[in-house]
Amino acid sequence: MTGFIIRRILIVIPTLLGVTIVIFSMLAITPGDPAELLLGERANQEALESMREYLGLKKPLYVQYGLFLKRVIRLDLGETIWTREKVSKEISERFPATIELALVAMIISSLLGITLGIISATKQYSWFDYGSMLGSLVGVSMPVFWLGLMFMLLFSLTLGWFPMSGRIGVETDLTVVTNFYVLDAILMRNWGGLKDALMHLALPALALSTIPLAIVARMTRSSMLEVLRQDYIKTARAKGLSETKIVLKHALRNGLIPVVTVVGLQFGILMGGAILTETVFAWPGIGKWLFDGVVKRDYMVIQGGTLLVATTFVVVNLIVDVLYAVINPRISVK
Amino acid sequence: MSENTSQRSSLWARVTDPDTRHPFFDQIEKLFKNRTAVVGLIIISIFALAALFAPVISPYDPNENSLYDQLKQPAWHSEGSTKNLLGTDDLGRDMLSRLIYGARVSLTLGIVSVGIAFLCGSILGAVSGYYKGWPDNLIMRLMDIILAFPHILLAIVIVAYLGPGLRNAMIAIGIINVPRFARIIRASVLEEYEKDYVTAARAVGAGNRRIIFNAIFPNCLAPIIVQASLGFGAAILDAAGLSFLGLGAQPPLSEWGAMIAQGRSMILRAWWVMTFPGIAILLAVLGFNLLGDGLRDALDPRLRD
Numbered sequence: 001m002t003g004f005i006i007r008r009i010l011i012v013i014p015t016l017l018g019v020t021i022v023i024f025s026m027l028a029i030t031p032g033d034p035a036e037l038l039l040g041e042r043a044n045q046e047a048l049e050s051m052r053e054y055l056g057l058k059k060p061l062y063v064q065y066g067l068f069l070k071r072v073i074r075l076d077l078g079e080t081i082w083t084r085e086k087v088s089k090e091i092s093e094r095f096p097a098t099i100e101l102a103l104v105a106m107i108i109s110s111l112l113g114i115t116l117g118i119i120s121a122t123k124q125y126s127w128f129d130y131g132s133m134l135g136s137l138v139g140v141s142m143p144v145f146w147l148g149l150m151f152m153l154l155f156s157l158t159l160g161w162f163p164m165s166g167r168i169g170v171e172t173d174l175t176v177v178t179n180f181y182v183l184d185a186i187l188m189r190n191w192g193g194l195k196d197a198l199m200h201l202a203l204p205a206l207a208l209s210t211i212p213l214a215i216v217a218r219m220t221r222s223s224m225l226e227v228l229r230q231d232y233i234k235t236a237r238a239k240g241l242s243e244t245k246i247v248l249k250h251a252l253r254n255g256l257i258p259v260v261t262v263v264g265l266q267f268g269i270l271m272g273g274a275i276l277t278e279t280v281f282a283w284p285g286i287g288k289w290l291f292d293g294v295v296k297r298d299y300m301v302i303q304g305g306t307l308l309v310a311t312t313f314v315v316v317n318l319i320v321d322v323l324y325a326v327i328n329p330r331i332s333v334k
Numbered sequence: 335m336s337e338n339t340s341q342r343s344s345l346w347a348r349v350t351d352p353d354t355r356h357p358f359f360d361q362i363e364k365l366f367k368n369r370t371a372v373v374g375l376i377i378i379s380i381f382a383l384a385a386l387f388a389p390v391i392s393p394y395d396p397n398e399n400s401l402y403d404q405l406k407q408p409a410w411h412s413e414g415s416t417k418n419l420l421g422t423d424d425l426g427r428d429m430l431s432r433l434i435y436g437a438r439v440s441l442t443l444g445i446v447s448v449g450i451a452f453l454c455g456s457i458l459g460a461v462s463g464y465y466k467g468w469p470d471n472l473i474m475r476l477m478d479i480i481l482a483f484p485h486i487l488l489a490i491v492i493v494a495y496l497g498p499g500l501r502n503a504m505i506a507i508g509i510i511n512v513p514r515f516a517r518i519i520r521a522s523v524l525e526e527y528e529k530d531y532v533t534a535a536r537a538v539g540a541g542n543r544r545i546i547f548n549a550i551f552p553n554c555l556a557p558i559i560v561q562a563s564l565g566f567g568a569a570i571l572d573a574a575g576l577s578f579l580g581l582g583a584q585p586p587l588s589e590w591g592a593m594i595a596q597g598r599s600m601i602l603r604a605w606w607v608m609t610f611p612g613i614a615i616l617l618a619v620l621g622f623n624l625l626g627d628g629l630r631d632a633l634d635p636r637l638r639d
Contacts (some may be wrong), residue, residue: 015478015482016482018476018479019482019483021479022483024477026491029495098459133462137624138620141567141614141616141620143571143574143575143612143615145575145594146578146608146611146615146616149601149612150612152601153605153608157602269484271484272483272487273484273485273486275579276486276489276575290487291490294490294493294581297494302491302494306483306487306491310482310483311485333389334443
């Protein structure tokens with residue numbers, strides 16, 4: 001087990017190095033002077049010269065990469081072109097918003113997906129089963145940004161149930177401590193603020209959860225179907241246990257093992273998918289920030305944002321793999 | 335004469351008789367018995383026909399502006415008219431015609447990007463699985479790096495550096511899908527490598543390239559076809575997302591994702607400008623996913639999840 005975990009962690013190192021090489025070489029192969037790309041067109045000669053020095057542009061490419069890597073390891077991601085703010089500072093302000101959104105979307109999709117999957121598996125080939133499996137196929141085929149806009153049109157513009165965009169209303173007073181607004185509101189016992197934060201979260205989280213919800217439901221169904229065919233379930237039935245007890249206590253425990261992996265992997269995908277959802281709902285997270293960076297050709301933002309999202313994705317996948325090994329002892333035999 | 339008839343009937347028997355026909359027709363029959371696949375195939379055919387005959391069936395030129403027909407409601411509305419069945423956009427362009435031409439863009443884009451992914455993925459995967467050792471390690475680590483980026487993020491970044499546009503969007507989506515094909519082919523090649531027919535091919539003196547592409551490759555096709563169908567849907571979805579962000583198709587090209595972006599600003603005044611392109615994307619992607627699922631059941635039951 002320990003051996004597996006150590007080996008798994010070691011594999012991450014070359015992958016992360018690869019990620020930095022990709023991000024580094026993107027700038028290197030983009031036509032134009034990298035110093036000018038990073039400083040913007042308005043930069044003066046002096047600034048350009050010092051940026052060239054800083055990037056080591058006169059040195060060979062591998063030295064430039066080494067310098068880049070050194071800066072990344074020290075978490076020095078430079079300054080943005082447009083706001084002249086430290087990239088690391090902008091990230092620390094926006095990252096919690098993305099994590100909050102992804103977490104809520106993940107909670108919605110796991111709870112609903114697992115429930116739908118279990119019911120479908122226990123009632124295989126029923127109308128409910130066909131309906132939810134067709135629903136999940138529609139779910140994975142859904143353009144999420146469009147669904148978000150439809151939610152907005154229906155639930156906020158027409159029915160007025162939810163706010164249209166943003167993280168919190170202008171009139172709401174919320175002391176920001178952790179930048180996770182829901183947590184901040186609870187810490188400050190600001191119940192009005194909590195309600196407002198949750199109302200703002202509802203639509204983007206619901207839209208973002210569609211695809212993972214569909215995937216989790218399908219995965220739970222097939223995994224439960226497989227478990228329900230096992231001998232030990234027959235034994236449980238023969239003992240005369242109630243069907244609810246068999247499904248929820250005996251089958252679910254094994255049936256959920258592969259689902260855990262899927263849920264975990266979805267979390268990483270949610271972080272990337274948030275780019276579209278955050279843009280639609282003007283959610284001030286990493287996704288929207290990164291997209292704005294792309295539009296303004298702010299290469300510092302693109303570099304920093306990509307590095308952050310890719311690293312998070314790799315680390316989350318690592319955690320999922322390790323967790324999988326912990327809850328599924330069979331894997332360590334391999 | 336009678337000889338001719340018997341020849342023809344034997345040809346017919348080669349297609350219909352389950353005992354003597356080529357296994358290929360077994361698969362086709364299985365596919366047509368699979369309801370999911372048939373529904374998917376019907377949806378895709380409708381879109382494909384619309385794309386092929388777009389100039390014939392679309393009522394108007396998709397880029398024809400008309401100042402007098404701005405934001406006309408769909409036909410079933412009180413103010414709508416049968417002249418523009420699905421209404422018009424803010425420039426007075428006919429929505430239905432734009433949707434039909436949009437099918438052209440989306441299908442072309444699917445073919446090109448899946449083509450890129452298929453070609454590069456097949457070669458890399460086959461080399462990886464056949465030669466093993468360091469080429470395998472190198473290629474698979476490279477694939478891991480591509481997979482280390484969340485799906486659409488990498489496409490966005492690639493387009494951000496290459497510059498926005500449909501061509502670059504297709505390249506980006508092709509690149510991000512290479513690892514999926516490479517991994518599938520590698521796994522199949524590894525499995526087939528051990529079989530007797532490969533040994534036999536080597537014994538009769540076939541070269542590596544011949545063994546990979548003439549002997550092993552045709553036997554790995556089932557999972558690739560499944561992946562191609564699912565990948566097609568995913569490519570349409572990703573491209574729509576890129577175009578929605580303004581990084582893919584550029585105006586005035588009638589692309590579904592770009593149409594949604596355009597309709598977003600008049601979400602309250604004209605819901606139909608934004609709604610119909612979304613439904614078109616949903617249906618087209620659903621068609622490919624249904625076909626992919628059906629193909630998986632028919633061709634390769636091992637892959638069923």
